[in-house]
Amino acid sequence: MDKNSFLSLQNGSDIRGVAEGDNPLLSAAISGRLGRAFARLILSRTGKRPFCEYDPARVAVGFDPRPSGRPLARAFCDGLAAEGVTPYATGISTTPAMFMGCMDARLAADGGVMVTASHLPADRNGFKFFTPSGGLGKKDITALLEDALELDPPAPGELPLYFDLMASYTTYLVERVEEWTGKERPLSGRKILVDAGGGSGGFYVGVLERLGADTAGSLYIEPDPAFSGHIPNPEEDSAMEALRTAVVHARADFGIACDTDADRVGLVGPDGRLINHNRMIALAAAVIAPQNKGGVIVTDSVTSTGLGEFIASLGLVHRRFKRGYKNVIDEALRLCESGVHAPLAIETSGHAAMRENFFLDDGAYLVTRMLPMLAEKGPCGLISALREPAESVSLRIPAEKLPADALERLADFAKKMPGLSLTPDNYEGVRVDCDKTRGNGWLLLRRSLHDPLFVLDMESDSPGGIAVMKEVLSPILCPLSQSTT
CATH class of the missing domain: 3.40.120.10 (Alpha-D-Glucose-1,6-Bisphosphate, subunit A, domain 3)
Structure with a gap:
C-alpha cells in the first residue's frame, strides 16, 4: 500500500x-x-x-x-x-x-x-x-x-x-447506580428492553438485571457479525423501529438502543416515542441539572432553538459548538481548564461524555446515569417542556454543486436580505435565523467533517416553513432541489 x-x-x-x-x-x-x-x-x-x-x-x-x-x-x-x-x-x-x-x-x-x-x-x-x-x-x-x-x-x-474487562466494566456501572440510589436492586418492578443490534451492547442486559429490572423481550442481544437485524445506529430512526415496536408490545417502561460498540445510545419511551437527537440532549440535561446549576452543556452545532430554551430553563447554559464528538469533548475540557464548569459534552448523534466520568465518550454510562430518574419519572415526563420544531431536514449537497465560497456568499446574502440575520456565537459554517416571513426558523450550512459535501440543516417552527426557506435561498443555493437527505 x-x-x-x-x-x-x-x-x-x-x-x-x-x-x-x-x-x-x-x-x-x-x-x-x-x-x-x-x-x-x-x-x-x-x-x-x-x-x-x-x-x-x-x-x-x-x-x-x-x-x-x-x-x-x-x-x-x-x-x-x-x-x-x-x-x-x-x-x-x-x-x-x-x-x-x-x-x-x-x-x-x-x-x-x-x-x-x-x-x-x-x-x-x-x-x-x-x-x-x-x-x-x-x-x-x-x-x-x-x-x-x-x-x-x-x-x-x-x-x-x-x-474479562466487560465483567469489570459491568460491575463498575452497577455499583454507580447502587451508590446513587442507596439500594441494591433499585430497578425492581421495572421492565426495560435493550436492542444491541447484534453489536457489543448486549452486556447491558446484565447491568439492568443485576439492578433488578425485567429485560425479557430485548432484541439482538447476542453478537451477530452480519448485523442481520439492522445496523446498530440509534441516530437513525429506522434502526429504532424494532425497539419501538417491542417496547409498546411489551408495555415496557422504556427501551435502550446501542450502537455497535456501545458508545452511543438512544431511548424509546413507553408510548413508542423516540428519544434521540435533541430529545436525548434534553433528557441528559434534565437528569444532571439538579447537581450542576449554572453548568455549561456543550453540544454540536445542529441543535434546535427549543433545546437551547429548555437547557436555560433548567438553570444551565447551552454552548452550541461544532460537529464531531472530539470537538465537543475538547471544548468542554477547555472550559473546565479555564475554570468554567462544563458537566456534559454531547452530540445529537448520541455521543456523550460527562466530567464525572473522565469525559469518556460513553453512551452506556450516560444511560446508567439516567436510570434512577428514568425509573422514577419516565423519559417522556422529564422532557415534556421541550419545544420541538414543526419541521426539520438535513440536506447533503455534493461539494462540486456549490461554489467554493458558498459559506461566504450565504453570510453576505443573510446580511442583506430582510428577514434573515446571522446567528450570534456560531462556531461552525454559517447559521442564519429566519423570521416568520422567511420560514420561521433557522438554517446552517457547513462542510462535512469527512466527505466532500456541504450539509444544510434546516428547522422551522411553522408547517411549510422549510419550503419557504428553500425558496429564499434558491438564488445562491440552486442545487437544493437535487440534494438528498
Whole structure:
C-alpha cells in the first residue's frame, strides 16, 4: 500500500477502512504494524522499558462482533508483543470499556485499543485508541500511521493473556447506580428492553438485571457479525423501529438502543416515542441539572432553538459548538481548564461524555446515569417542556454543486436580505435565523467533517416553513432541489 492510501485510513481521531473482500485496506499485516507503532507510543509516553518482566507496559485489545474483528485484534496483539508490550485480549468488548481498562486497578493498562467501525457496515473495521489521559487525537493518529508505515508486519506470536474487562466494566456501572440510589436492586418492578443490534451492547442486559429490572423481550442481544437485524445506529430512526415496536408490545417502561460498540445510545419511551437527537440532549440535561446549576452543556452545532430554551430553563447554559464528538469533548475540557464548569459534552448523534466520568465518550454510562430518574419519572415526563420544531431536514449537497465560497456568499446574502440575520456565537459554517416571513426558523450550512459535501440543516417552527426557506435561498443555493437527505 502506498503512503497516500495508508494515511487515508485516518478518519478524524479514528482509523477506518474496508476489512473484507479480495483486497481489504485493513489487513492483518497492517493491523500488526499499527500494533507495533502504538506499542512504541506507549513506551515513549510511560517511560517503561520494553520486554520488562517486573513492570511491563500493558495494553488491552478488544473488538466488536464484525467478522474481521478477531483476526485484526490478534494481529494487533502480535505487534504489541513484538515491541515488548504485554497485550491483554478482552474479547468482544465496548469502546468505553477499553478506556476503563486503563482506570481498572486490577489491570492498570497503559493503553486500550478497540477494533471497531462503529455503525458502519459489517465489511468495514477500524481502531480507536486510548491512554489513561483519554482518546488519541487527530495529530496522534497521523503520527501513529506515519510510524506504522515505516515498520514491518510482526511475526505471529503466542496467544495473548485474557482479561474479562466487560465483567469489570459491568460491575463498575452497577455499583454507580447502587451508590446513587442507596439500594441494591433499585430497578425492581421495572421492565426495560435493550436492542444491541447484534453489536457489543448486549452486556447491558446484565447491568439492568443485576439492578433488578425485567429485560425479557430485548432484541439482538447476542453478537451477530452480519448485523442481520439492522445496523446498530440509534441516530437513525429506522434502526429504532424494532425497539419501538417491542417496547409498546411489551408495555415496557422504556427501551435502550446501542450502537455497535456501545458508545452511543438512544431511548424509546413507553408510548413508542423516540428519544434521540435533541430529545436525548434534553433528557441528559434534565437528569444532571439538579447537581450542576449554572453548568455549561456543550453540544454540536445542529441543535434546535427549543433545546437551547429548555437547557436555560433548567438553570444551565447551552454552548452550541461544532460537529464531531472530539470537538465537543475538547471544548468542554477547555472550559473546565479555564475554570468554567462544563458537566456534559454531547452530540445529537448520541455521543456523550460527562466530567464525572473522565469525559469518556460513553453512551452506556450516560444511560446508567439516567436510570434512577428514568425509573422514577419516565423519559417522556422529564422532557415534556421541550419545544420541538414543526419541521426539520438535513440536506447533503455534493461539494462540486456549490461554489467554493458558498459559506461566504450565504453570510453576505443573510446580511442583506430582510428577514434573515446571522446567528450570534456560531462556531461552525454559517447559521442564519429566519423570521416568520422567511420560514420561521433557522438554517446552517457547513462542510462535512469527512466527505466532500456541504450539509444544510434546516428547522422551522411553522408547517411549510422549510419550503419557504428553500425558496429564499434558491438564488445562491440552486442545487437544493437535487440534494438528498
